[in-house]
Amino acid sequence: MPDELDVIESIVRRAGRVPAGYAAIGDDVAVVPRRRGNLVLKVDMLVEHTDVPPGMTYRQAARKSVAMCVSDFAAKGVKPDSFMVSIGLRKGVTEEQVAELASGFRDAEREWKVHMVGGDTNESEELVIDCTMVGFAERFVARSGASPGDALVVSGRFGYPPAGLKVLMKSAKAAARFRKMATTSVLRPSPSLRVGMALAPYLTSGMDSSDGLARSVHTLARAGGVGFELVSLPTGEGVEEFARANGLDPEALVLVGGEEYLVVGTVKGRDVDAARRAVRKEGGELLEIGKATPKAGRVELSVGGSRRRVKDEGWTHLR
Amino acid sequence: MPDELDVIESIVRRAGRVPAGYAAIGDDVAVVPRRRGNLVLKVDMLVEHTDVPPGMTYRQAARKSVAMCVSDFAAKGVKPDSFMVSIGLRKGVTEEQVAELASGFRDAEREWKVHMVGGDTNESEELVIDCTMVGFAERFVARSGASPGDALVVSGRFGYPPAGLKVLMKSAKAAARFRKMATTSVLRPSPSLRVGMALAPYLTSGMDSSDGLARSVHTLARAGGVGFELVSLPTGEGVEEFARANGLDPEALVLVGGEEYLVVGTVKGRDVDAARRAVRKEGGELLEIGKATPKAGRVELSVGGSRRRVKDEGWTHLR
Numbered sequence: 001m002p003d004e005l006d007v008i009e010s011i012v013r014r015a016g017r018v019p020a021g022y023a024a025i026g027d028d029v030a031v032v033p034r035r036r037g038n039l040v041l042k043v044d045m046l047v048e049h050t051d052v053p054p055g056m057t058y059r060q061a062a063r064k065s066v067a068m069c070v071s072d073f074a075a076k077g078v079k080p081d082s083f084m085v086s087i088g089l090r091k092g093v094t095e096e097q098v099a100e101l102a103s104g105f106r107d108a109e110r111e112w113k114v115h116m117v118g119g120d121t122n123e124s125e126e127l128v129i130d131c132t133m134v135g136f137a138e139r140f141v142a143r144s145g146a147s148p149g150d151a152l153v154v155s156g157r158f159g160y161p162p163a164g165l166k167v168l169m170k171s172a173k174a175a176a177r178f179r180k181m182a183t184t185s186v187l188r189p190s191p192s193l194r195v196g197m198a199l200a201p202y203l204t205s206g207m208d209s210s211d212g213l214a215r216s217v218h219t220l221a222r223a224g225g226v227g228f229e230l231v232s233l234p235t236g237e238g239v240e241e242f243a244r245a246n247g248l249d250p251e252a253l254v255l256v257g258g259e260e261y262l263v264v265g266t267v268k269g270r271d272v273d274a275a276r277r278a279v280r281k282e283g284g285e286l287l288e289i290g291k292a293t294p295k296a297g298r299v300e301l302s303v304g305g306s307r308r309r310v311k312d313e314g315w316t317h318l319r
Numbered sequence: 320m321p322d323e324l325d326v327i328e329s330i331v332r333r334a335g336r337v338p339a340g341y342a343a344i345g346d347d348v349a350v351v352p353r354r355r356g357n358l359v360l361k362v363d364m365l366v367e368h369t370d371v372p373p374g375m376t377y378r379q380a381a382r383k384s385v386a387m388c389v390s391d392f393a394a395k396g397v398k399p400d401s402f403m404v405s406i407g408l409r410k411g412v413t414e415e416q417v418a419e420l421a422s423g424f425r426d427a428e429r430e431w432k433v434h435m436v437g438g439d440t441n442e443s444e445e446l447v448i449d450c451t452m453v454g455f456a457e458r459f460v461a462r463s464g465a466s467p468g469d470a471l472v473v474s475g476r477f478g479y480p481p482a483g484l485k486v487l488m489k490s491a492k493a494a495a496r497f498r499k500m501a502t503t504s505v506l507r508p509s510p511s512l513r514v515g516m517a518l519a520p521y522l523t524s525g526m527d528s529s530d531g532l533a534r535s536v537h538t539l540a541r542a543g544g545v546g547f548e549l550v551s552l553p554t555g556e557g558v559e560e561f562a563r564a565n566g567l568d569p570e571a572l573v574l575v576g577g578e579e580y581l582v583v584g585t586v587k588g589r590d591v592d593a594a595r596r597a598v599r600k601e602g603g604e605l606l607e608i609g610k611a612t613p614k615a616g617r618v619e620l621s622v623g624g625s626r627r628r629v630k631d632e633g634w635t636h637l638r
Contacts, residue, residue, distance in 0.1 A: 004636035021357070027462050027542075028391045028526050032358040034455075038340070039351040039358060043451055045405040045441045072347045086364040086405075086449045091637060120449075122364045123636045130405045130439075130449035132362055143346050207347050223346075317323035317442045318410060 004121045007089065007098050014102035015116045016109045022082070022117055030118030032082050035136035040078045044068040048127040050317070053186060055168045058097045060187050062104025062129060063111075068210065069133035070112050071191035071261040075208035076140040077200020079193070082117040083108075083133045088124025101129075112193055141265065145205035146224035150266035152290040155195050155279060158213050159239035159250070160185035162257025172246040178238040191261040195284035199263055202275035206265025212258035215314025217299050220266065227295035230310065231302050234287045251301075256313040266292055323440045326408065326417050333421035334435045335428045341401070341436055349437030351401050356455035359397045363387040367446040369636070372505060374487045377416045379506050381423025381448060382430075387529065388452035389431050390510035390580040394527035395459040396519020398512070401436040402427075402452045407443025420448075431512055460584065464524035465543035469585035471609040474514050474598060477532050478558035478569070479504035481576025491565040497557040510580040514603035518582055521594035525584030531577035534633025536618050539585065546614035549629065550621055553606045570620075575632040585611055 002010065012025050021033030046052070046065040056064070066083055073080045085105060089098075105116050114133070122128075164182030166172035174182060191208065200206070205224050209216045217228050233254045243250035267275050272288055279286040293300075299310040321329065331344045340352030365371070365384040375383070385402055392399045404424060408417075424435050433452070441447075483501030485491035493501060510527065519525070524543050528535045536547050552573045562569035586594050591607055598605040612619075618629040 001637070003638040007637070027395075027459075028361070029395050029397065029459060030360040031459065032360065034355075034357050036353075038353050039453065041349040041351065041401075041403060041437060041451070041453065042347070043403045043405045043437065043439050043449070045407060045439050045443075045447075045449065047407055047441050047443045047447075049444065050442055076346075076348050078348065082360075084360060084362045084451070086362045086451075088364060088366055088447060089637060093637070118360060118362065120362050120364050121636055122366050123369055124364075124366045124447060125368065125444045128364075128366075128407060128443060128447055128449075130362070130364065130447075132360070132403070132405075132451040134358065134360065134453075140346075140348060140350065317440055318320070318326070318408060318412065319322040 001092065002095050002098050007121045010098045011102040011105065014106050016106065018115045018117060022115060025118055030084060032117060032134060035081065037136035037138045040135045040137050040140060042069045042072045043130060043132045045128065045130040052127065053165055053168045056187050058100035059104040061127065062101040063107045064189055065129035065131045066105065066108035067189045067191055067261065069131045070193060071208040071210055073133060073135055074191045074193045074196025075206050075263045077197060078135045078137040078140050079197060080112065080114050080133045080135040082115045083131055084117060085119040086130040087119060088122045088128035090126065091123055141200050141203045141206040143205060143207050143219060143223035146220055146226045146266040146292045147204065148226055148292050148294040149269065150204050150292040151269055151272050151288050152228050152230065152292065153265055153267050153275065154234045154287050154289055155199060155263040155284050157234050157236035158260050159236040159253040159257055161259040162253045163239060163242050174242050178242055189259060189261045192282065192284055194282040195279050196263055198278040198282045199275055202267045202271045203265040204268060206263055209260045209262045209264045210258060212256045212314035213264065214255040214310050215312060216264040218312040220264065221297050221299055225296050227293040227298035228290055229293050229300050229302055230290035232289050234289055255310060258315045320411065321414050321417050326440045329417045330421040330424060333425050335425065337434045337436060341434060344437055349403060351436060351453060354400065354455035356457045359454045359456050359459060361388045361391045362449060362451045364447065364449040371446065372484055372487045375506050377419035378423040380446065381420040382426045383508055384448035384450045385424065385427035386508045386510055386580065388450045389512060390527040390529055392452060392454055393510045393512045393515025394525050394582045396516060397454045397456040397459050398516060399431065399433050399452045399454040401434045402450055403436055404438040405449040406438060407441045407447035409445065410442055460519050460522045460525040462524055462526050462539060462542035465539055465545045465585040465611045466523065467545055467611050467613040468588060469523050469611040470588055470591045470607050471547050471549065471611065472584055472586050472594065473553045473606050473608055474518060474582040474603050476553050476555035477579050478555040478572040478576055480578040481572045482558060482561050493561050497561055508578060508580045511601065511603055513601040514598050515582055517597040517601045518594055521586045521590045522584040523587060525582055528579040528581045528583045529577060531575045531633035532583065533574040533629050534631060535583040537631040539583065540616050540618055544615050546612040546617035547609055548612050548619050548621055549609035551608050553608055574629060577634045
């Protein structure tokens with residue numbers, strides 16, 4: 001059974017080498033060489049009982065803990081440089097599980113071209129991975145900044161992760177192709193840094209959608225002192241059929257599911273086409289789903305001739 | 320019962336204002352203005368069942384989570400700038416407990432003149448506080464760097480925290496004055512940044528003593544390719560009497576207790592007096608307890624005419 005020192009050795013051995021100027025992992029502090037711009041920081045904690053669904057491996061959990069930070073950096077238009085991981089492991093964790101975690105961190109290093117520069121290992125009652133990500137930037141896309149008239153855009157389609165979660169929890173069924181797409185969105189969430197960096201110059205405000213579309217839109221509304229009128233929902237392919245077959249509300253899957261790790265933001269009307277092209281160039285799809293209004297804090301959905309309020313629902317811990 | 324948003328509100332309301340150039344807490348990323356030097360990072364996780372002894376309040380636990388990082392910065396001679404806290408809270412946490420955590424973070428801000436710039440709130444099966452600390456420096460005191468002949472120094476006396484822990488766990492008794500000093504060292508660990516910064520220019524290697532004196536000395540030996548001969552132990556006042564009265568080994572209390580949050584390091588012989596004066600000026604006490612030898616990895620204790628090996632014992636998670 002590995003102890004703290006074995007865990008560190010196992011993870012460091014599998015990690016990528018850091019370039020010159022960085023301190024190699026193993027001293028008491030990590031060092032990242034100076035860069036232009038201000039320091040941008042994000043910390044996000046993955047906790048087993050809320051963030052690791054049935055069927056997710058330790059390797060996937062480790063990668064996801066980094067993905068959660070990457071998603072915020074992508075939405076803010078900041079290229080991440082490095083990350084650290086503070087890990088809490090159950091007593092009795094196996095060597096194989098530790099090796100899996102190490103592989104997951106390595107996956108993240110490769111996928112998003114970031115360096116693991118340090119961390120901490122602890123004993124806890126469930127798996128906890130707290131990822132701290134750092135980058136440097138002159139500016140970032142703030143939550144505030146939307147003006148009435150701005151287009152509301154999202155960088156992809158919604159509803160797969162909540163559907164995938166239901167499939168993994170065996171509370172819903174799905175045909176093979178949708179099942180695969182939906183469960184993959186849960187087990188291997190893939191925030192796109194390239195899409196985020198391409199979109200950022202056009203955004204007047206923005207954030208990631210990890211707490212769900214409705215929550216993100218409400219947050220941008222509050223921060224910007226605007227309202228939003230949604231005229232279409234960015235429903236994922238197959239989500240409506242899945243909802244119908246399982247007696248679920250497709251709108252709820254799209255609006256309050258969460259964990260999509262896409263960008264939700266606002267763009268000046270004149271910039272929508274250019275933003276769409278920039279995102280397409282990076283393999284993404286930008287959808288215009290509504291516009292900002294002067295009705296501060298009010299989020300409405302107008303589809304099929306009816307109009308209704310969208311509640312500020314989404315994932316809230318401890319609720 | 321407070322939810323995630325209440326927790327954030329409670330903590331942010333009590334936090335100090337960040338100066339101009341920093342992003343106020345509340346967006347998805349934290350921003351620290353550019354500084355000279357490379358970025359220095361440290362992450363340390365406090366987990367309730369291993370790091371929060373009986374009798375420690377939530378306020379003290381919050382302060383301690385920051386102290387754990389401050390201790391490393393002090394030993395490395397790097398002034399911390401800011402910190403973030405990623406928190407896991409039990410379902411059912413009370414408003415009072417959250418307010419206590421907030422007060423503890425505020426205590427840390429004031430005590431070490433650091434800014435809380437962000438964080439994350441989660442639900443977990445026990446209290447978890449992961450503190451990420453950042454600073455900027457051209458150089459830091461590394462673990463490696465000791466040469467044979469260098470003096471081995473410590474920035475204070477050892478044995479109070481293990482004694483205090485035993486008192487708090489009711490497995491030992493102590494007279495009022497010692498009891499107070501020992502339990503305070505556990506409940507309000509006080510790494511001294513001022514002592515660390517004053518000592519750092521003289522250190523050829525160094526680290527903090529949070530995993531215990533023996534472990535720290537062994538770590539400096541391995542990293543420097545040297546050995547150490549200890550000729551005296553930095554035994555805290557009253558520790559021997561406490562040990563005798565409770566049938567404990569005083570050497571073990573000093574060598575493998577841990578959580579002292581002092582600096583253990585090496586200094587060139589010619590610099591010892593100047594280092595001592597610099598530390599005294601900041602209210603600390605520098606003790607020379609031995610010297611580095613060419614016997615790589617070997618740590619020996621020579622007191623009272625006998626010589627014996629000191630084992631590489633100390634706190635290791637998951638062991």
